[in-house]
Amino acid sequence: MLRELQTNGLKTADAMYKASEGMVTGMGVIKNRIDKTADIPQNGTVEGFFFVNKQRVPTGLNCARTDMSDYDENFTKVAENEFVDLYIPEVGERYGTDQYVIDGLSKGDALMIKGGKFVKANVPSRLIYDGEYNDAGHILAVVEISGIEITN
Numbered sequence: 001m002l003r004e005l006q007t008n009g010l011k012t013a014d015a016m017y018k019a020s021e022g023m024v025t026g027m028g029v030i031k032n033r034i035d036k037t038a039d040i041p042q043n044g045t046v047e048g049f050f051f052v053n054k055q056r057v058p059t060g061l062n063c064a065r066t067d068m069s070d071y072d073e074n075f076t077k078v079a080e081n082e083f084v085d086l087y088i089p090e091v092g093e094r095y096g097t098d099q100y101v102i103d104g105l106s107k108g109d110a111l112m113i114k115g116g117k118f119v120k121a122n123v124p125s126r127l128i129y130d131g132e133y134n135d136a137g138h139i140l141a142v143v144e145i146s147g148i149e150i151t152n
Contacts, residue, residue, distance in 0.1 A: 001076055002026035002053050002087070003096035003140060005133065013053065013085040023078045026097035026140075027052045028113035029086070038084050040116040046125040049113050050086035051095060054078055071138060089145045091126075096133045096140035107131045110150045111143060124149040 002025045020037035023029070028049045029038040038052060056075045058068060068074065078084055089095065100111075100118040109129045112121035118141060121127070126149050130142040 001071055001096075001098045001135075001138065001140065002051055003133070003135060004087075004093075005096050005142060006092070006094040008090055008093065011088065011090070013087050014050070015083060015085050017084060017086055018081050019052075019078045019084050021080050023052055023084075023116060024099060025053050025076045025078065026095075026099040027116035028099070028118060029084075029116060031086070038086060041113055042115055044112045044114040044119075044121075044123070046110075046112045046121060046123060046127060050088055051097070052078065052116075053085040053087055054082070055085065089143075091145050091147045094130065094142055094144045096135060096142055098138060098140050100129075100141035100143075102141075105129050105141075108150075110152050118143055121152055124151045126150075 017038045020039045032039045062074045110121040110125035111118045111127040126146045128144040128146045130144045133140045133142050
């Protein structure tokens with residue numbers, strides 16, 4: 001799940017890339033410009049990444065439902081070769097995501113993306129863990145984009 005907590009609403013999302021494999025909204029990915037796919041970085045990255053999101057359009061029997069949770073799998077699971085919206089984070093923005101590993105994280109720690117999830121960084125990073133956010137019972141990590149790099 002991805003929540004925009006404090007963002008510039010006037011920017012555009014890149015919707016021209018497909019998922020290279022199954023993924024979940026809120027993951028951090030990198031662009032494969034040759035294949036036009038969004039790839040999950042396995043070795044860790046802190047630069048050149050994008051948040052994965054997708055349009056909340058019901059499919060199949062869900063089209064008959066009148067009210068669906070943003071957390072419904074129809075809105076959060078991304079299939080291989082499905083188009084995704086890639087959000088470009090900017091300095092000062094804050095996002096909430098459930099795609100993180102809490103092990104050893106403290107508020108103010110630098111983050112990196114490994115396996116699509118936000119984890120404690122072992123390199124300098126502008127991604128800052130700003131605690132947890134309770135979104136109607138769903139716990140999200142708050143990721144702030146800092147103007148300067150910090151080191152854990």
